[in-house]
Amino acid sequence: AQSVSQHNHHVILSEAASLELGCNYSYGGTVNLFWYVQYPGQHLQLLLKYFSGDPLVKGIKGFEAEFIKSKFSFNLRKPSVQWSDTAEYFCAVNAPGGSQGNLIFGKGTKLSVKP
């Protein structure tokens, strides 16, 4: 069965610091990978996604993620965080053609950015 691990439960950074959130998945075949963000009290929004092609994916709000197949990883990065990036971040995976495209989520990483 597919699973997703997010290594950091809670990350606290100061504004302008660089961010990297780890995500590893367990599935031997082709996967689609996603990062979603959940701002306080809001619903999940897609930050970026990887299906194929260039393993470095750029998303909204200056976020990017790199797919490293050999490491089964899809880490999220941002060079300089802002206070408004305070949110919960979820990595998710599904297998193309898998059962109705169900997403398997990691447990989330809470990011707190101090002004």
Add this chain to the structure above:
Amino acid sequence: DTAVSQTPKYLVTQMGNDKSIKCEQNLGHDTMYWYKQDSKKFLKIMFSYNNKELIINETVPNRFSPKSPDKAHLNLHINSLELGDSAVYFCASKGVGSYNEQFFGPGTRLTVL
């Protein structure tokens, strides 16, 4: 304009009651989902549904049942509510094909007293 909408946003009820949460999407998507987010923010799929197939996560109690009156709606009905059902429930939808992202609704915070 809201792509995926849910009602109500908040639901507070007593143990043992039966309640429903409604979900509507205006994206023309074929597949809809229900997720449960627990107090630790962990998101878990409950159901996925299109007009052909309902797939139930085997860990979901049969007190939970999705009902789809049409392609744009997938409501969640819960019988005999328990304290452990307190959570935020998210509806989502996805278009045809494996390369489409899921769009999430705003969530319904259910509190069972």
